[in-house]
Amino acid sequence: MTREEIYGKLNEVFQDVFDDEDITVNDATVAADVEGWDSLEHINLIVAVERCFGIKFTMGETTGLKNVGEMVDKIIAHLG
Amino acid sequence: MRQLEYPYDSDYILRKKKSIRRELLAREGIRYIEKKIAILGGSTTSDIKQILELFLLNYGIKPEFFESEYNKYYEDAVFGNPELDEFAPDMVFVHTTTRNITRFPQVTDTPEQIDALLEETMARFEQIWQSLADKFKCTVIQNNFEQPYYRLLGNSDVTNIHGRLNFINRLNERFCAYAGTHHNFYINDINYVSAVYGIKRWADPGDWYRYKYALSVSAIPDFAFNLSHIIKAVYGRNKKAFALDMDNTLWGGIVGDDGPENIRIGHEDAESELYTEFQQYIKAHKDLGILLTVASKNDEENALAGLARPDSTLKQDDFLIIRANWDNKDINIANMAKEINIGADSFVFVDDNPVERTLVESQIEGISVPDVGAPETYIDTIDSNGFFEVTGISEEDLKRSGMYKANMERAKASASFVDYDEYLRSLEMTAEIKAFAPVYMARIAELTNKSNQFNLTTKRCSQADIERFAADPSYITLYGRLSDKFGDNGVVAVTFGHEEDDGSEKIFHIDLWLMSCRVLKRGMEFAMMDELIAEASSRNITKIKGYYFPTAKNKMVKDFYELQGFTKINENEDGASEWLLDLSEPHKSGNVAIKVN
Secondary structure, X not given: OOHHHHHHHHHHHHHHHOOXXXXXXXXXXXXXXXXXXXXXXXXXXHHHXXXXXXXXXXXXXXXXXXXXXXXXXXXXXHHO | OHHHOOOOOHHHHHHOHHXXXXXXXXXOOOOOEEEEEEEEEOOOXXXXXXXXXXXXXXXXXXXXXXXXXXXXXXXXXXXXXXXXXXXXXXXXXXXXXHHHOOOOOOOOOOHHHHHHHHHXXXXXXXXXXXXXXXXXXXXXXXXXXXXXXXXXXXXXXXXXXXOHHHHHHHHHHHHHHXXXXXXXXXXXXXXXXXXXXXXXXXHOHHHHHHHOOOOOHHHHHHHHHHHHHXXXXXXXXXXXXXXXXXXXXXXXXXXXXXXXXXXXXXXXXXXXXXXXXXXXXHHHHHOOOOEEEEEEEOOHHHHHHHHHOOOOOOOHHHOOEEEEEOOOHHHHHHHHHHHHOOOHHHEEEEOOXXXXXXXXXXXXXOOEOOOOOXXXXXXXXXXXXXXXXXXXXXXXXXXXXXXXXXXXXXXXXXXXXXXXXXXXXXXXXXXXXXXXXXXXXXXXXXXXXXXXXXXXXXXXXXXXXXXXXXXXXXXXXXXXXXXXXXXXXXXXXXXXXXXXXXXXXXXXXXXXXXXXXXXXXXXXXXXXXXXXXXXXXXXXXXXXXXXXXXXXXXXXXXXXXXXXXXXXXXXXXXXXXXXXXXXXXXXXXXXXXXXXX
């Protein structure tokens, strides 16, 4: 899966989890850019991303994410 | 909503919870019961609350939530919390799990020390439940404990008193014993739900250490669905009846084509045994007070021949009504509902044919039509939906099917009388009308939550509410139990209200007046009014005020107070009205045939 394809699916996950059809994310997107992205919703986001891509992040991978770009890096690593 | 019925897609619910909520709230014509639910958590509860809300909205219950601060369940319950006090919950859910057991037995502990630890742990929980019951007089739901995801002692963890599993099993048993001896207290059996889900996947230490969720976030829909069953059962949103297809639902094959001798039922082969187990499962519901009916496209003669097979577990006699004909099933179900006098939305329709299911689901608002799949999944699909979640088995439940049958016999008998009063007298009715008594509290609460049609104010009450009114000297409470020559109808009428003294006179306000539709047109409401007036007069009350609040279902009692001799004193635009009865004027009883007390 290309980075672009991953973003295609990832945008849908963000749109569902934050219930906003206009959300699009990119490498530089951080939590403060998305309305409602607090620590509680972060959990739902992670679970939805895991389910969407059929992967399971380790605990360490999800605690230090700086931006969406890093998340995509981790997704790519899992999809190998 | 289909997405919230089993088998549902948990991932979909978690991901789409916000839009599902919007969709649920956008539905029109839903008459919600509003309830205040406090969640006292020993771990994070945010998503539990949000997903639980979806399932409750789907059952027609609109919850308002209070959430304790993280892990403050014990403090909030025992020492109190002004916010919680102000919230005044109708129900408290204590969300504790194995993660909240602070001390487990150590391998070095003596049996006495372990026993003491068990008592100590139990005492802490009893303290919580007791304080909640004392303070809020409300329903309490408590999780039991899930099995740990590792076993230090291996297989001995379950048998050895030092094992965590052994300790948890002992605690769970104690919780059950408490539930068995306390009203308004229910166990949310996460021990079972987690086992079904998979104990190891349920535990997910990652979700615990990152977010302090004591169960995997992915398991929350299963958890919340199970919990929602108890809540909707407590608030009277259980289903009441089965409407069952026959061919390829109750037996294999088509009785009209194959002949009764060739349908698959009994024990001759695997398929027959499978259908027999399903028939046994259905039949067992009868004893829980669930009504069994048939809606089958068949000639009646063939349908009955299928049930007449000696190896058929279900017999003709098990069914209240059998509608085997060629009419559309939605029409047959609607007619049966009318005949039995329950809402068509209280049916669960079971049919192997998706075309029939779609038709019935689209034509009858609120009916449950599980997607039962192949015969080997029938039981699981029906059972996991918790349609008939049991919160207590009352004497009433055990007799219900017989009572409905007697009612249908009465209807036949009435046809042979020309004069209706004469018919009523022929029933030889006797009524017991008295103040709320302890043995009937559960039934009275059940009636306030189930009765929709003959219900003037549609006030919903928990058993704790009912007990409180019964104990309050400013209240008059009355239940009515009606028997006749065909049988005992049980408690079928309930009223209560409170008196207010304005200094010059005492006025009594009727807060609730309801009657089960199974005793319509028997004069029971008049017998009840006579007793209410007698009790009010003995307390020197001079006036009685009655209220009618219209809902989508209670039009039949619009003129109730007029028929009882009250005078209308006020009516709002929405149809709500207030009525007055002056006790200084003579009252003419409308009761012609019931002998009271």
